[in-house]
Amino acid sequence: MKPSSFEYVAPTSVQEVTLALQENPGAMILAGGQSLVPALNFKLASPAMLVDIKKIPDLDSIFLENQKIVIGANVKHVQVEENTQVKDNHPLMHEALKYVAHGPIRNQGTTVGSLCHADSAAEMPIILILTDGHVTAVGPEGERTIPAKEFFKFHMTTSRRDSEIITHAHFPIPEKNSGYSFLEFARRSGDYAISAVAVLMNIDENSRILSVKVAAGGIASCPIRLSEVEDVLLGSTLDKSDVRKATEICIRYVTAPADVHATVEYRKGLTCRLLAKALVQAKETAKKGFIG
Numbered sequence: 050m051k052p053s054s055f056e057y058v059a060p061t062s063v064q065e066v067t068l069a070l071q072e073n074p075g076a077m078i079l080a081g082g083q084s085l086v087p088a089l090n091f092k093l094a095s096p097a098m099l100v101d102i103k104k105i106p107d108l109d110s111i112f113l114e115n116q117k118i119v120i121g122a123n124v125k126h127v128q129v130e131e132n133t134q135v136k137d138n139h140p141l142m143h144e145a146l147k148y149v150a151h152g153p154i155r156n157q158g159t160t161v162g163s164l165c166h167a168d169s170a171a172e173m174p175i176i177l178i179l180t181d182g183h184v185t186a187v188g189p190e191g192e193r194t195i196p197a198k199e200f201f202k203f204h205m206t207t208s209r210r211d212s213e214i215i216t217h218a219h220f221p222i223p224e225k226n227s228g229y230s231f232l233e234f235a236r237r238s239g240d241y242a243i244s245a246v247a248v249l250m251n252i253d254e255n256s257r258i259l260s261v262k263v264a265a266g267g268i269a270s271c272p273i274r275l276s277e278v279e280d281v282l283l284g285s286t287l288d289k290s291d292v293r294k295a296t297e298i299c300i301r302y303v304t305a306p307a308d309v310h311a312t313v314e315y316r317k318g319l320t321c322r323l324l325a326k327a328l329v330q331a332k333e334t335a336k337k338g339f340i341g
C-alpha cells in the first residue's frame with residue numbers, strides 16, 4: 050500500500066518544530082521512521098504533515114548529567130548501544146538494547162522515538178520506568194519534565210501533547226554495585242517481546258536485598274513497575290520461597306489479553322519464569338560487586 054499524501058517539512062530548530070506542530074493540527078514528528086513509515090504505508094496513520102527532526106543538530110548527542118544518561122531525540126539505538134559511557138555506567142541498558150529489533154532497524158530507529166512510539170513491549174520504555182527516568186517535552190508554552198510513570202499512558206499512547214516534541218530522555222544511572230538482569234522472550238529474535246522483565250538489585254554482604262526494582266513489558270497496556278513484587282523481596286535473601294512469593298504476586302500484574310502470540314495463561318507462566326531467572330541473575334551480578 051502507499052501512504053496518503055502529506056506535506057513534508059524539515060526544520061532546523063526545536064522552536065520551528067513546535068511552531069509547525071501548533072499550526073498544523075494532526076502533524077506528526079518523523080524521527081528514524083522505523084515505526085512511523087510502516088504505519089503510513091498501511092494507512093494506520095495519515096497525517097497531513099510530517100515534521101522531520103533529523104536536521105536539528107542540538108538533538109544528536111548522548112551525555113552524562115546529574116547521574117543520568119541524557120539521550121537526544123536524534124540519537125539512534127545503535128549509537129546508544131555502542132556508547133562506552135552507557136556500557137560502563139548503565140550495563141543494564143546496554144544489555145536491553147541487544148533485544149531491540151534487528152541491526153538495520155537499530156541503525157535508523159531512535160531511542161527517544163521508541164519511547165514516543167510507546168509499544169507496551171518495547172525495551173527502552175521498560176528501562177525508563179525501572180529507573181524512574183524522565184523525558185523533556187518542549188511545546189509552544191515552553192519546556193516541561195514528564196516522569197516515566199506519567200509518560201506511558203496506554204499501548205502506543207503517551208502524555209505528550211500534540212504540539213510538543215520530546216527533545217531528550219534522561220535515564221538515571223543505577224547505584225554503584227547494582228546487580229542487574231534483562232530477560233525477554235519473543236518467538237523470533239528481534240521481534241517485540243511476548244514478555245520482558247528487568248531487575249536492578251543491591252545486596253549486603255550477607256546477600257540480603259537492600260533495594261530492588263522490577264519492571265516488565267508486554268504484560269499490560271504499558272510498561273509497569275511490579276512494586277508489590279519489590280516490597281515482598283526487600284530484606285529477603287532470595288531463597289526458593291522468596292522467589293515463589295514474588296512470582297505468585299507477579300501473576301496479578303499480567304493483564305494483557307490473549308493475542309496471536311500467547312494465551313493469557315502462557316504469558317503469565319512465561320513472565321513468572323522470566324522473573325525467577327532475572328532475580329537470580331541480578332543477585333549473581335550484585336554478588337560480583339558489579340560497578341553499576
Ligand SMILES: Cc1cc2nc3c(=O)[nH]c(=O)nc-3n(C[C@H](O)[C@H](O)[C@H](O)COP(=O)(O)OP(=O)(O)OC[C@H]3O[C@@H](n4cnc5c(N)ncnc54)[C@H](O)[C@@H]3O)c2cc1C
Pocket residue numbers: 077078079080081082083084085086087122148149150151154157158159160161162163164165166170171172173209213214215216239240241242
Ligand atoms: C520489524 C520491526 C521490529 C521492531 N522490534 C522492536 C523491538 O523489539 N523493540 C523495540 O523497542 N522496538 C522495535 N521496533 C521499533 C524500533 O525500535 C523503532 O525505531 C522505534 O519504535 C521508533 O523509533 P523511530 O526513531 O524509528 O521513530 P519513528 O518511526 O520516526 O516515530 C515513531 C513515533 O514516535 C513519534 N516520535 C518520534 N520521535 C519523536 C520525538 N522526538 N518527539 C515526539 N514524538 C516523536 C512519531 O511521531 C511516531 O508517532 C521494531 C520495528 C520494526 C519495523
